Amino acid sequence: MDKKILMVIIDGLADRPIDGKTPLSSAKTPNMDKLASNGINGIMDTISPGIRPGSDTAHLTLLGFDPYQCYSGRGPIEATGAGIDILSGDVCFRVNFGTVEGEGSVFDKTVTDRRAGRISETDELVKAINENVELDVDFIFKRGTGHRGALVIRGEGLSDEITATDPKSIGKKVKKCKATRDKGEKTAQIVNSFMEQAHRILDQHPYNKEREKEGLMKGNVLLLRGVGLTPQVPSFEERFGMKLGVVAGTTLIKGVGKFLKGDVITPPGVTGGKDTDLSAKIEGCIEALETHDFVLLHIKATDEYGHDGDFEGKKAFVESVDHNIKPLMELDPQEVLLILTADHSTPIMVKEHTADPVPVIISHEGVRVDDVSAFSEFEAYKGGLCRIRGRDLVNISMDLIDKSQKFGA
Amino acid sequence: MDKKILMVIIDGLADRPIDGKTPLSSAKTPNMDKLASNGINGIMDTISPGIRPGSDTAHLTLLGFDPYQCYSGRGPIEATGAGIDILSGDVCFRVNFGTVEGEGSVFDKTVTDRRAGRISETDELVKAINENVELDVDFIFKRGTGHRGALVIRGEGLSDEITATDPKSIGKKVKKCKATRDKGEKTAQIVNSFMEQAHRILDQHPYNKEREKEGLMKGNVLLLRGVGLTPQVPSFEERFGMKLGVVAGTTLIKGVGKFLKGDVITPPGVTGGKDTDLSAKIEGCIEALETHDFVLLHIKATDEYGHDGDFEGKKAFVESVDHNIKPLMELDPQEVLLILTADHSTPIMVKEHTADPVPVIISHEGVRVDDVSAFSEFEAYKGGLCRIRGRDLVNISMDLIDKSQKFGA
Numbered sequence: 001m002d003k004k005i006l007m008v009i010i011d012g013l014a015d016r017p018i019d020g021k022t023p024l025s026s027a028k029t030p031n032m033d034k035l036a037s038n039g040i041n042g043i044m045d046t047i048s049p050g051i052r053p054g055s056d057t058a059h060l061t062l063l064g065f066d067p068y069q070c071y072s073g074r075g076p077i078e079a080t081g082a083g084i085d086i087l088s089g090d091v092c093f094r095v096n097f098g099t100v101e102g103e104g105s106v107f108d109k110t111v112t113d114r115r116a117g118r119i120s121e122t123d124e125l126v127k128a129i130n131e132n133v134e135l136d137v138d139f140i141f142k143r144g145t146g147h148r149g150a151l152v153i154r155g156e157g158l159s160d161e162i163t164a165t166d167p168k169s170i171g172k173k174v175k176k177c178k179a180t181r182d183k184g185e186k187t188a189q190i191v192n193s194f195m196e197q198a199h200r201i202l203d204q205h206p207y208n209k210e211r212e213k214e215g216l217m218k219g220n221v222l223l224l225r226g227v228g229l230t231p232q233v234p235s236f237e238e239r240f241g242m243k244l245g246v247v248a249g250t251t252l253i254k255g256v257g258k259f260l261k262g263d264v265i266t267p268p269g270v271t272g273g274k275d276t277d278l279s280a281k282i283e284g285c286i287e288a289l290e291t292h293d294f295v296l297l298h299i300k301a302t303d304e305y306g307h308d309g310d311f312e313g314k315k316a317f318v319e320s321v322d323h324n325i326k327p328l329m330e331l332d333p334q335e336v337l338l339i340l341t342a343d344h345s346t347p348i349m350v351k352e353h354t355a356d357p358v359p360v361i362i363s364h365e366g367v368r369v370d371d372v373s374a375f376s377e378f379e380a381y382k383g384g385l386c387r388i389r390g391r392d393l394v395n396i397s398m399d400l401i402d403k404s405q406k407f408g409a
Numbered sequence: 410m411d412k413k414i415l416m417v418i419i420d421g422l423a424d425r426p427i428d429g430k431t432p433l434s435s436a437k438t439p440n441m442d443k444l445a446s447n448g449i450n451g452i453m454d455t456i457s458p459g460i461r462p463g464s465d466t467a468h469l470t471l472l473g474f475d476p477y478q479c480y481s482g483r484g485p486i487e488a489t490g491a492g493i494d495i496l497s498g499d500v501c502f503r504v505n506f507g508t509v510e511g512e513g514s515v516f517d518k519t520v521t522d523r524r525a526g527r528i529s530e531t532d533e534l535v536k537a538i539n540e541n542v543e544l545d546v547d548f549i550f551k552r553g554t555g556h557r558g559a560l561v562i563r564g565e566g567l568s569d570e571i572t573a574t575d576p577k578s579i580g581k582k583v584k585k586c587k588a589t590r591d592k593g594e595k596t597a598q599i600v601n602s603f604m605e606q607a608h609r610i611l612d613q614h615p616y617n618k619e620r621e622k623e624g625l626m627k628g629n630v631l632l633l634r635g636v637g638l639t640p641q642v643p644s645f646e647e648r649f650g651m652k653l654g655v656v657a658g659t660t661l662i663k664g665v666g667k668f669l670k671g672d673v674i675t676p677p678g679v680t681g682g683k684d685t686d687l688s689a690k691i692e693g694c695i696e697a698l699e700t701h702d703f704v705l706l707h708i709k710a711t712d713e714y715g716h717d718g719d720f721e722g723k724k725a726f727v728e729s730v731d732h733n734i735k736p737l738m739e740l741d742p743q744e745v746l747l748i749l750t751a752d753h754s755t756p757i758m759v760k761e762h763t764a765d766p767v768p769v770i771i772s773h774e775g776v777r778v779d780d781v782s783a784f785s786e787f788e789a790y791k792g793g794l795c796r797i798r799g800r801d802l803v804n805i806s807m808d809l810i811d812k813s814q815k816f817g818a
Contacts, residue, residue: 050804054817387795
């Protein structure tokens with residue numbers, strides 16, 4: 001069997017100390033510590049020192065892609081995640097179904113809810129949009145989970161140099177899309193026409209009329225943001241010659257996987273939330289290794305606990321992850337190179353992503369095992385990897401399983 | 410109050426060991442050691458490994474600017490330091506008043522002193538140059554301290570692809586300015602015309618006649634070097650959104666501060682030399698923190714002791730710095746992020762700048778405090794920062810005070 005790479009990314013895992021301790025450093029993590037003992041350790045700047053990563057840009061980087069070249073906003077990632085097969089040159093948006101009230105044009109109306117009362121059944125509304133909106137260019141509109149969706153505009157001469165229509169807070173009017181440079185003018189006009197037509201269709205739609213009767217908020221506006229022009233990006237397999245599998249429950253990470261043309265695997269019970277079935281995820285991951293050369297396993301909830309500022313919750317979840325990853329420890333280290341790391345820090349005291357470097361372990365037959373024997377922010381930097389960049393991780397790992405090409409003679 | 414950043418740069422502080430010791434490692438530095446204990450430590454390549462930094466390029470880098478893009482020679486920095494408001498496209502020179510003897514054109518004469526006997530009163534001479542030299546383009550000539558000055562040539566189609574007129578040693582003839590590429594031809598002609606006119610004006614000037622009578626050397630030639638074309642560079646505040654204050658006594662560093670449109674602060678008694686009033690400097694620095702978001706404190710004399718090859722002098726000055734920075738240690742670590750580092754090494758045994766990395770401490774609430782408990786070349790690399798680049802220091806610090814932007818979602 002060919003050697004495989006398994007990259008386990010625990011989202012927002014790393015932290016800043018409070019009274020000298022972090023959730024990770026204070027959690028009991030016998031399995032992770034054993035991995036640290038058996039592997040080579042270091043710290044890693046996912047993007048570069050001092051640059052706060054998003055989860056999307058971080059994952060692209062950890063998969064060996066330069067986000068400054070292949071990331072143009074969240075739109076293309078979300079559109080891919082929603083199942084749209086985007087092409088180079090497409091202009092993509094994240095979409096929320098929202099609620100507006102008032103008279104006149106959609107841009108004269110006020111946003112009363114940015115999630116349309118957490119509307120969840122949007123199939124009929126999406127169908128009505130796709131059947132009735134008429135633009136000078138093609139478009140694809142798909143729903144995501146809940147109130148979410150993605151819009152792709154496809155045609156000649158489109159540009160992402162335009163502004164969002166989502167005012168980002170309630171009580172404000174829907175924003176007109178404006179060009180930030182001359183070449184965005186045409187696209188801005190198309191977007192504004194889409195906004196107006198979509199609102200008219202949604203506001204009159206029988207499903208919304210019914211919601212209104214029931215005292216629910218109408219999903220009568222589409223709020224667009226995260227615009228991005230789809231860049232030309234090779235697939236992961238084209239770039240590295242390895243078949244990619246992404247085991248994830250979170251839409252954004254699934255989007256990254258699809259964006260790089262990997263297989264996205266979401267075993268039953270995997271939610272991408274605090275309630276996810278970790279053991280199902282690990283099982284799915286081990287299965288995925290049989291049919292893929294490179295598997296990325298994404299575990300989300302640590303980041304949520306970080307955003308919530310919940311030290312004890314984060315610590316307990318880390319312990320649960322440690323408990324559940326035991327089967328990964330039993331994979332043959334001659335066959336599978338195992339990476340354990342995070343995409344960024346989400347410190348309890350900041351409740352947001354920060355650029356503090358993350359600890360990283362690489363475990364495989366033949367790595368230069370160092371003296372580090374615990375997985376934590378306070379031990380990792382003492383390891384044999386010193387301080388590396390996220391962008392180099394795939395190359396380092398491919399080299400360790402003897403799959404990299406020689407440069408020179 | 411918004412959080413602030415204070416970057417203390419001890420010029421040429423780092424060294425190479427002699428009998429296993431450096432001035433820094435052998436100096437008694439209880440305050441710096443305490444800072445090391447409370448902070449996160451590392452070593453830093455100011456520009457990049459093996460590249461010997463100038464103090465100007467090093468400071469530009471430490472302030473987050475790429476010297477390969479924004480540094481074109483010392484001319485623009487000196488001109489700014491001399492108080493000239495330089496514009497993109499200006500050609501700038503460092504100038505020395507020198508002494509020449511001989512017959513004929515200025516370029517047939519021999520330099521007998523490169524500092525005109527350390528002439529110090531040059532106001533009248535500078536005035537005569539500005540009033541009487543006639544060029545096809547505009548120029549600004551200002552005096553600096555002592556025999557120093559700065560020249561700026563401003564007009565269409567100028568180039569810095571020309572050679573210096575300063576022969577750099579005595580007993581040699583003044584050098585004709587030559588184009589190193591075709592596009593420098595016009596500028597070289599202008600410079601040579603300036604050289605000739607300036608010499609005629611200075612040689613006949615009553616003040617020089619008087620010096621001659623008194624047996625002093627005439628300041629009868631302007632020796633030009635360090636030519637540079639002013640690049641288009643945003644201000645520090647434009648780039649980072651923080652108001653910059655630079656506390657310094659040295660012309661070159663003041664020039665860097667003004668070049669990035671920071672406020673330059675030189676408290677009374679601060680000379681930029683071995684005799685500087687360190688306590689006045691520290692006081693000025695603490696005051697500057699009240700009105701600026703980012704303060705750079707520059708301490709010069711360590712570099713001079715290095716250039717002199719004076720181990721004991723350097724060690725004693727380090728101890729004096731340690732004693733004087735005590736008030737900085739008492740700043741609230743929740744409010745002020747404190748960086749202690751150097752711009753480069755100036756080893757006793759080399760007497761020049763070297764690229765040996767410098768130790769760096771970052772101290773602030775929330776940094777991952779490591780095991781390092783002394784500030785020295787032999788301890789710093791064991792710290793949690795590992796090895797970083799000077800260019801990343803502002804980004805890392807902004808992230809730690811939660812002022813950086815997220816890239817991605």
